[in-house]
Amino acid sequence: MGNASHFALFDLTPDFRLDLEGLAARYRERVRRVHPDRFAGASEREQRLALEESAQLNEAYQTLRSPSRRARYLLALQGEEMPQETTVQDPAFLMQQMELREELQELQEGADLGGLAAFKRRLGQAQEQLNEGFAACWADPLRRDEAERLARRMQFLDKLSAEVRQLEERLDD
Amino acid sequence: MALLQIAEPGQSPQPHQRRLAVGIDLGTTNSLVAALRSSLAESLADADGEVILPSAVRYRADGLVEVGRRAKAVAAGDPLNTVLSVKRLMGRGIADLTLLGKQLPYRFVEGESHMPFLDTVQGPKSPVEVSAEILRVLRRRAEEALGGELVGAVITVPAYFDEAQRQATKDAARLAGLNVLRLLNEPTAAAVAYGLDRRAEGVVAVYDLGGGTFDISILRLTQGVFEVLATGGDSALGGDDFDHAIANWIVEQAGLSADLDPGTQRHLLQLACAAKEALSESSSVALAYGPWQGELSREHFDALIEPLVARSLKACRRALRDAEIELEDISAVVMVGGSTRVPRVRQVVAELFDHPPLTDIDPDQVVAIGAALQADTLAGNGRDGEELLLLDVNPLSLGLETMGGLMEKVIPRNTTLPVARAQDFTTYKDGQTAMLIHVLQGERELVKDCRSLARFELRGIPPMVAGAAKIRVTFQVDADGLLGVSARELGSGVEASVQVKPSYGLTDGEVARMLKDSFEHAGGDKAARMLRELQVEAQRLLEAVQAALEVDGEALLSSEERVAIAAQMQALRDALEAQDGAVIELHTRRLAQVTDAFAARRMDASVKAALAGRRLNEIEE
Numbered sequence: 203m204g205n206a207s208h209f210a211l212f213d214l215t216p217d218f219r220l221d222l223e224g225l226a227a228r229y230r231e232r233v234r235r236v237h238p239d240r241f242a243g244a245s246e247r248e249q250r251l252a253l254e255e256s257a258q259l260n261e262a263y264q265t266l267r268s269p270s271r272r273a274r275y276l277l278a279l280q281g282e283e284m285p286q287e288t289t290v291q292d293p294a295f296l297m298q299q300m301e302l303r304e305e306l307q308e309l310q311e312g313a314d315l316g317g318l319a320a321f322k323r324r325l326g327q328a329q330e331q332l333n334e335g336f337a338a339c340w341a342d343p344l345r346r347d348e349a350e351r352l353a354r355r356m357q358f359l360d361k362l363s364a365e366v367r368q369l370e371e372r373l374d375d
Numbered sequence: 376m377a378l379l380q381i382a383e384p385g386q387s388p389q390p391h392q393r394r395l396a397v398g399i400d401l402g403t404t405n406s407l408v409a410a411l412r413s414s415l416a417e418s419l420a421d422a423d424g425e426v427i428l429p430s431a432v433r434y435r436a437d438g439l440v441e442v443g444r445r446a447k448a449v450a451a452g453d454p455l456n457t458v459l460s461v462k463r464l465m466g467r468g469i470a471d472l473t474l475l476g477k478q479l480p481y482r483f484v485e486g487e488s489h490m491p492f493l494d495t496v497q498g499p500k501s502p503v504e505v506s507a508e509i510l511r512v513l514r515r516r517a518e519e520a521l522g523g524e525l526v527g528a529v530i531t532v533p534a535y536f537d538e539a540q541r542q543a544t545k546d547a548a549r550l551a552g553l554n555v556l557r558l559l560n561e562p563t564a565a566a567v568a569y570g571l572d573r574r575a576e577g578v579v580a581v582y583d584l585g586g587g588t589f590d591i592s593i594l595r596l597t598q599g600v601f602e603v604l605a606t607g608g609d610s611a612l613g614g615d616d617f618d619h620a621i622a623n624w625i626v627e628q629a630g631l632s633a634d635l636d637p638g639t640q641r642h643l644l645q646l647a648c649a650a651k652e653a654l655s656e657s658s659s660v661a662l663a664y665g666p667w668q669g670e671l672s673r674e675h676f677d678a679l680i681e682p683l684v685a686r687s688l689k690a691c692r693r694a695l696r697d698a699e700i701e702l703e704d705i706s707a708v709v710m711v712g713g714s715t716r717v718p719r720v721r722q723v724v725a726e727l728f729d730h731p732p733l734t735d736i737d738p739d740q741v742v743a744i745g746a747a748l749q750a751d752t753l754a755g756n757g758r759d760g761e762e763l764l765l766l767d768v769n770p771l772s773l774g775l776e777t778m779g780g781l782m783e784k785v786i787p788r789n790t791t792l793p794v795a796r797a798q799d800f801t802t803y804k805d806g807q808t809a810m811l812i813h814v815l816q817g818e819r820e821l822v823k824d825c826r827s828l829a830r831f832e833l834r835g836i837p838p839m840v841a842g843a844a845k846i847r848v849t850f851q852v853d854a855d856g857l858l859g860v861s862a863r864e865l866g867s868g869v870e871a872s873v874q875v876k877p878s879y880g881l882t883d884g885e886v887a888r889m890l891k892d893s894f895e896h897a898g899g900d901k902a903a904r905m906l907r908e909l910q911v912e913a914q915r916l917l918e919a920v921q922a923a924l925e926v927d928g929e930a931l932l933s934s935e936e937r938v939a940i941a942a943q944m945q946a947l948r949d950a951l952e953a954q955d956g957a958v959i960e961l962h963t964r965r966l967a968q969v970t971d972a973f974a975a976r977r978m979d980a981s982v983k984a985a986l987a988g989r990r991l992n993e994i995e996e
Contacts, residue, residue, distance in 0.1 A: 208759075221689075226597075227598075228598075230597060230598055230600045230764075233600070233764065233766065234599070234600065234764050237764055237766075237854070238793060238853065238854050239557065239752070239753055239764065239854060242527075242556050242557065242753035242754070242755070243526075243753075243754065243755045253793050253851065253853055253854075254795070256793050257793040257794050257795035257851060258795070260790075260791050260792075260793065260794055260798075262792070263791075264790070264791070334689055342642065344418065367696055370696060371693055371696070374689060374693070
């Protein structure tokens with residue numbers, strides 16, 4: 203395995219569009235072969251290798267499954283890894299970020315579960331739109347900036363989804 | 376020449392090829408050991424035919440250790456030396472014991488590791504040692520039942536057990552002389568037990584309410600791969616708490632003082648447990664304690680346990696969210712653990728998941744059975760391609776302490792195992808060669824609200840200007856759910872040495888002492904095993920001689936010879952009664968000698984018969 207790309211581990215050509223079912227089937231097929239449970243009676247060295255290989259396979263699978271992580275990964279494969287947090291360069295989206303955060307805050311204060319469900323749906327739709335946008339431009343080196351911007355927005359919405367889940371949990375109390 | 380068993384051609388017995396491995400359910404209230412026998416996974420019984428071993432250990436003043444029913448029976452009379460539900464103490468620090476909230480009828484002392492030890496009449500005992508006693512009994516039972524030494528065992532743990540609790544379980548197995556093939560999460564084991572029976576593909580929810588722990592796991596089975604989507608639970612919630620609720624009600628009703636002596640506490644809990652079980656069948660139960668008499672209705676019992684049941688449902692809802700599935704996606708619900716017999720529990724679970732729960736496999740045995748199936752696979756007995764692969768997840772987020780007492784998550788909960796994540800650090804002082812990393816488990820923001828796992832000291836960083844070093848620390852969680860840490864300075868490629876100081880673990884000195892104690896035990900184990908082997912061989916010889924006498928005794932032996940053989944057989948039977956290995960061995964050899972001539976004659980006779988048969992056939996041709 204070594205430095206094979208995540209896509210190569212699954213015999214896939216790097217692309218943003220991905221058949222998740224197909225990926226899952228390939229994952230299952232491969233993990234069966236490298237999982238440490240297959241080496242329960244083997245030498246320590248083999249067990250350690252199995253541990254490392256399956257950890258790598260799991261990491262690759264989790265990265266490719268998530269659209270926003272997949273997007274960042276594709277960009278990293280193409281050029282340099284994206285620098286971490288630089289939302290300052292996206293003033294248009296910054297407004298939207300603040301609005302979304304405020305809305306979430308209000309939902310929390312109002313303990314509004316119904317409103318939260320509607321918010322989640324809108325969030326899902328926004329994520330879909332970003333996915334489409336990214337799919338259209340990532341392969342074009344001239345549109346690199348745009349692709350990076352979209353990837354950052356996807357990451358933000360991911361974080362927001364996580365906060366929504368945390369809020370759901372708190373409201374369950 | 377020894378007495379041979381003459382087999383028909385084509386019927387010679389196969390050499391024993393199976394590698395012996397077992398599944399062990401080390402439960403809070405009850406423990407079991409199971410194995411695959413003739414393609415069927417079943418619990419192994421003790422000499423009395425019982426499969427359940429109560430998780431009770433009693434340290435007697437005379438130095439003996441009792442495990443199981445006998446220990447449980449006298450618990451109320453010797454509460455300080457009889458340990459019940461030791462699982463609740465595994466991997467727990469002294470501060471945790473007070474947090475557990477209930478009055479535990481034991482005396483504790485602090486070990487050099489600052490871990491609590493039970494103060495018994497045989498001295499301080501770590502919960503790890505107590506658990507090892509239970510495991511030892513199960514190991515011996517398995518070796519006797521299966522007729523050989525074990526290659527290893529799969530031991531189950533609650534899915535929600537943290538690192539310290541898992542490590543403690545592994546330590547206990549080591550003390551008991553068991554090779555742990557894998558620590559398997561209990562709900563996953565239960566799912567395996569049902570999965571193989573049903574060959575179903577789909578999403579399964581496992582609701583596992585044991586004596587002391589609650590686990591909820593959502594798993595998906597696809598083409599032989601069992602993937603845990605999410606797991607959750609409460610490692611301090613179980614049927615024991617139902618008992619406490621009833622016991623507290625009795626204390627209230629009977630007007631007893633809140634400060635009870637250990638014997639009384641133990642007695643009340645036993646009364647409460649009996650009441651809880653009775654209420655699964657009847658709608659009310661009569662209770663008496665001392666002069667007080669009362670009646671507990673099922674309705675009132677339901678009200679008493681309502682907050683506990685609600686806690687379990689909350690964990691279920693969280694797991695469903697984490698799994699990101701809808702209720703409609705669930706194809707089956709499995710109930711595990713004796714406490715799931717409580718009607719109210721079954722009712723709320725059926726309501727939440729909108730499915731009648733599956734209970735056909737005995738909820739007390741299902742975990743051990745699943746573990747046995749997996750043990751068989753891991754021991755290498757399975758046929759390639761046919762085994763289930765179990766993909767479990769870490770139940771709690773793993774993270775590091777960062778500036779300002781904050782917990783930064785490195786590996787979020789419900790990540791498929793094994794997993795490895797790296798984090799880069801740098802030095803803040805010129806020439807710095809060491810670094811301290813504090814690893815925690817939990818979901819909260821602040822370090823103080825999370826559980827400290829361990830402090831890792833990295834040494835051997837090449838001295839550089841502050842900020843120049845780039846140290847990549849890799850956190851790896853293996854299939855057992857245990858953490859490993861490694862570190863490398865990227866510039867020079869130097870591997871840092873990592874010293875682990877677990878927050879809730881025993882010191883090396885304590886473990887060494889316990890291992891030494893257990894080796895002394897093992898001396899006794901070895902002698903016991905040898906005796907067993909001699910007994911088995913003697914028994915076999917007696918049976919073979921008996922069978923041979925019945926067939927050919929009259930025809931091939933004179934009456935004096937028959938008398939001599941009978942006398943030696945009796946001598947061997949007497950030796951078996953006396954249980955003295957050397958004497959048994961002596962008389963076994965003598966019986967073989969005295970039947971030597973008999974064996975030779977049988978051989979001649981059967982060869983002649985075989986030859987005669989053949990000649991007849993040839994003539995017919």
